[in-house]
Amino acid sequence: NAGVTQTPKFRILKIGQSMTLQCTQDMNHNYMYWYRQDPGMGLKLIYYSVGAGITDKGEVPNGYNVSRSTTEDFPLRLELAAPSQTSVYFCASSKGQGGNEQFFGPGTRLTVL
Amino acid sequence: QQQVKQSPQSLIVQKGGISIINCAYENTAFDYFPWYQQFPGKGPALLIAIRPDVSEKKEGRFTISFNKSAKQFSLHIMDSQPGDSATYFCAASMHHSSAAGNKLTFGGGTRVLVKP
Numbered sequence: 281n282a283g284v285t286q287t288p289k290f291r292i293l294k295i296g297q298s299m300t301l302q303c304t305q306d307m308n309h310n311y312m313y314w315y316r317q318d319p320g321m322g323l324k325l326i327y328y329s330v331g332a333g334i335t336d337k338g339e340v341p342n343g344y345n346v347s348r349s350t351t352e353d354f355p356l357r358l359e360l361a362a363p364s365q366t367s368v369y370f371c372a373s374s375k376g377q378g379g380n381e382q383f384f385g386p387g388t389r390l391t392v393l
Numbered sequence: 394q395q396q397v398k399q400s401p402q403s404l405i406v407q408k409g410g411i412s413i414i415n416c417a418y419e420n421t422a423f424d425y426f427p428w429y430q431q432f433p434g435k436g437p438a439l440l441i442a443i444r445p446d447v448s449e450k451k452e453g454r455f456t457i458s459f460n461k462s463a464k465q466f467s468l469h470i471m472d473s474q475p476g477d478s479a480t481y482f483c484a485a486s487m488h489h490s491s492a493a494g495n496k497l498t499f500g501g502g503t504r505v506l507v508k509p
Contacts, residue, residue: 284436311494322399322482322499323437330494338496370436374495380425380488382497384436 281306284385286371292391293361301356301388303371309383310376312354314338314346316367317387323370329354330376361392397485399500407508412470414503416483419464423485427497428457428468431480440481441468444488473507480504 287302305312310331315323315338325338329348343365345357354373358365368389372382399416406412416426427442443450443457443466450457456469470477483500 313494313496315499320402320502322501323497324499325496328494328496336494339498372436376495380427380442380486380495381439382495384438386434386436 283307284371284373284383286369286385286388288388289386290389292393293358294393295361295363297361298357298359299361299390301358301369301371301390303354303356303385304352305354305371305373305383306352307373307375307383308351309373310351311374312348313372313374313382314344314354314356315370315372316340316365317370318367326356326369358390363392366390366392397483397498397500399483399503401503402501403504403506405506405508406473408473408475410473410507412468412473412477412505412507414468414481414483414505415465416467416500417463417465418485418498420485420487420498421464422487423498425486425488425495426457426459426466427484427486428455429482429484429499431482431502437482470505473505475507475509478505478507 313328314326327346329335371385374382428440429437430440431437454471459466484497
């Protein structure tokens with residue numbers, strides 16, 4: 281099992297550009313999450329999903345969108361990149377009911393200039 | 394209501410010493426308290442977790458102490474090793490509520506450096 285995979289590993293965007301961060305898990309987990317981690321800070325939840333077709337906002341959703349068309353994939357979309365979105369983005373998944381542990385991907389380091 | 398406060402921000406300990414990290418939470422609905430370990434350039438990984446029905450949980454050199462009345466919990470790393478040098482995050486969630494999606498609220502993190 282690859283676990284949670286994220287692409288790309290690094291990306292530099294110009295202000296106003298858009299991009300999609302990809303996240304895939306092969307553990308058949310129901311729940312998936314997107315977090316951002318700013319330097320020296322904890323992780324903040326952006327969006328989460330409890331199953332295909334179901335998404336909900338986390339603590340810091342502004343400027344982002346998500347979709348969950350399959351169990352495996354949970355892409356994160358940035359429509360109009362801003363310098364405040366410079367961060368490391370982590371995708372995670374968990375089994376859901378009966379399984380608390382969240383498994384994290386390796387992260388995507390995004391810089392907006 | 395959703396905050397989890399973690400201290401200290403950084404910690405230096407000699408090899409063989411004890412590292413202690415503290416967390417405090419506000420929301421009494423939290424019922425699952427994990428600690429995650431993160432190495433540079435990697436995603437966090439679950440280290441150990443506790444539920445509020447027990448006051449202590451030990452796994453190897455890692456122990457969580459939980460004080461429900463004070464709404465505090467802490468991580469103790471015994472016999473600290475250079476390989477333990479990492480950032481540690483406490484977190485909390487409401488496991489009992491499926492609608493809450495097992496969302497984790499993280500503390501700010503503690504960077505631990507174990508000197509040989």
